[in-house]
Amino acid sequence: MGKVRVGGFAVSLDxxxxxxxxxxxxxxxxxxPEIFQWFFHTKTxxxxxxxxETGDSEGLDEKYxxxxxxxxxxxxxxxxxxxPIRGDWPxxxxxxWWGDNPPYHAxxxxxxxxxxxxxxxxxxxxxxxxxxxxxxALDKARKxxxxxxxxxxxxxxxxxxxxxxxxxxxxxxAVGPVLLGRGENLFEGLDLDALGYAVTxxxxxxxxxHVVVTKR
Amino acid sequence: MGKVRVGGFAVSLDxxxxxxxxxxxxxxxxxxPEIFQWFFHTKTxxxxxxxxETGDSEGLDEKYxxxxxxxxxxxxxxxxxxxPIRGDWPxxxxxxWWGDNPPYHAxxxxxxxxxxxxxxxxxxxxxxxxxxxxxxALDKARKxxxxxxxxxxxxxxxxxxxxxxxxxxxxxxAVGPVLLGRGENLFEGLDLDALGYAVTxxxxxxxxxHVVVTKR
Numbered sequence: 001m002g003k004v005r006v007g008g009f010a011v012s013l014d015x016x017x018x019x020x021x022x023x024x025x026x027x028x029x030x031x032x033p034e035i036f037q038w039f040f041h042t043k044t045x046x047x048x049x050x051x052x053e054t055g056d057s058e059g060l061d062e063k064y065x066x067x068x069x070x071x072x073x074x075x076x077x078x079x080x081x082x083x084p085i086r087g088d089w090p091x092x093x094x095x096x097w098w099g100d101n102p103p104y105h106a107x108x109x110x111x112x113x114x115x116x117x118x119x120x121x122x123x124x125x126x127x128x129x130x131x132x133x134x135x136x137a138l139d140k141a142r143k144x145x146x147x148x149x150x151x152x153x154x155x156x157x158x159x160x161x162x163x164x165x166x167x168x169x170x171x172x173x174a175v176g177p178v179l180l181g182r183g184e185n186l187f188e189g190l191d192l193d194a195l196g197y198a199v200t201x202x203x204x205x206x207x208x209x210h211v212v213v214t215k216r
Numbered sequence: 217m218g219k220v221r222v223g224g225f226a227v228s229l230d231x232x233x234x235x236x237x238x239x240x241x242x243x244x245x246x247x248x249p250e251i252f253q254w255f256f257h258t259k260t261x262x263x264x265x266x267x268x269e270t271g272d273s274e275g276l277d278e279k280y281x282x283x284x285x286x287x288x289x290x291x292x293x294x295x296x297x298x299x300p301i302r303g304d305w306p307x308x309x310x311x312x313w314w315g316d317n318p319p320y321h322a323x324x325x326x327x328x329x330x331x332x333x334x335x336x337x338x339x340x341x342x343x344x345x346x347x348x349x350x351x352x353a354l355d356k357a358r359k360x361x362x363x364x365x366x367x368x369x370x371x372x373x374x375x376x377x378x379x380x381x382x383x384x385x386x387x388x389x390a391v392g393p394v395l396l397g398r399g400e401n402l403f404e405g406l407d408l409d410a411l412g413y414a415v416t417x418x419x420x421x422x423x424x425x426h427v428v429v430t431k432r
Contacts, residue, residue: 013391013415013427014403015231031409175229175391177418177427181409187230188404193247193397199229202393204420211229211393 008068073145078158224284289361294374
C-alpha cells in the first residue's frame with residue numbers, strides 16, 4: 001500500500017499556508033501567492049499550467065515540485081481547495097479552478113457536506129464528492145490509488161484534519177521568507193511533536209527552506 | 217541614535233522560540249536547545265561560554281552569531297530571561313544564568329514587577345531592574361547605549377511586547393528544522409505584516425534559515 005503524503009505545501013515564516021479572504025480572484029487568499037515563489041518558476045509548475053516546459057528544470061525547487069505531483073494514484077481535496085463556493089451547490093457549473101484538464105490525472109476526492117455527482121474531466125481526473133468524513137475519503141482514495149501514494153492536496157484545514165488524525169505519513173513543506181500575518185495557519189494549536197511527527201530532512205534553495213516531516 | 221534590534225533569535229519550524237517548562241535545569245525550556253543547533257558550534261558562542269575560540273569562525277551561522285552580540289551599548293531582558301525565579305525576590309543570591317562575568321558587558325535592563333537593587337557583575341555588565349514598563353526600559357537603555365544599538369535579548373514574551381509596540385527596528389531570526397509542538401510561540405496572534413514588518417533578507421546555512429525582518 002502506498003503512503004499518504006502532503007507535498008509542495010507552502011508555508012510562510014509565521015506559519016500561514018493561505019492568505020485571508022479566499023475568493024474567485026484570490027484562490028490562495030490575499031498575498032497567498034507570495035509563499036509559492038519557490039514553485040512558480042519550476043518546470044513542473046509551468047508544464048501543469050500549460051506554460052510549456054520552459055521553467056527551471058534543475059535545482060531543489062524543481063526536485064520538490066516534481067515529487068509533489070509524482071507517484072500519486074489518488075488525491076483528496078478540501079471543498080475550499082476545489083472552489084470558492086460555500087454551502088449548497090447552486091448548480092453544476094463549477095468544475096474546479098483548473099479548467100477542463102486539471103493537473104491531477106487521477107481520481108480526486110473532494111470533502112464536502114453537500115452531495116454532488118461525480119464530474120469526469122479531461123486527462124484522467126474525475127472529481128468524486130465525499131460527504132461522510134476524512135477516513136471514508138481516505139479509504140476510497142487508497143482503493144483507487146492501489147500501490148501508488150495518496151496525496152492530501154489541501155487546503156490548510158484538510159491537511160490539519162489528516163495530521164490531527166495521524167493519517168499523514170509524510171509531509172513536504174516549503175517555508176518561504178514571507179510574513180503573511182493573517183490567513184490559515186498550519187501549526188496553530190497543532191502539537192505535531194505530540195502527534196508523532198518530526199523533521200527528517202532539510203534542504204534549502206534560494207527561495208525556500210524545503211523540509212520533510214515524517215510520522216514516527 | 218542606534219537601532220533597536222533582536223538578534224540571534226531562534227525559532228522552530230512551528231514558531232516556538234522556547235520549549236515548555238523553563239526551569240533551572242532547562243533555561244530554554246524542554247527541547248529548547250534543539251532550535252539553537254545553528255549557534256552552539258559557532259566561535260562566538262564558544263567564546264561567550266568560555267569554551268575557547270575553537271568553534272567555526274567561518275560560515276553564515278558565525279556571521280549571524282557575531283552580529284547578534286556586536287554593536288550593542290545596552291540590553292533589555294525579560295525577567296524570565298534573567299532567571300527562573302517568579303514573584304518576589306526571595307534573596308539577593310540569584311545573579312543570572314551566566315556566572316560572574318555575563319556575556320553582555322554593558323548595562324542590561326531587566327523587566328520585572330518586583331523592585332531589586334542593581335547588580336554589578338564582572339566584565340562591564342550591570343543588571344538594572346525596571347518596574348515601570350517596556351517604554352521606560354527602552355528609554356533607559358537608549359540613554360545608556362548612546363550611539364550604539366539596543367538589543368532586546370528576549371525571552372519570547374518580551375520580544376513580542378516590543379514588536380507589538382513597533383519599537384523593534386530589526387529582528388534576525390534563525391529558523392531551525394525542528395517541531396517543538398509546545399512552548400512559547402513567537403508569532404501566535406501577532407500580525408507582523410499589519411505592524412509594518414517584512415522580511416528583507418534570507419540566507420540559509422546547513423542548520424538554519426537566517427531571516428532578517430525590518431520595520432517599514
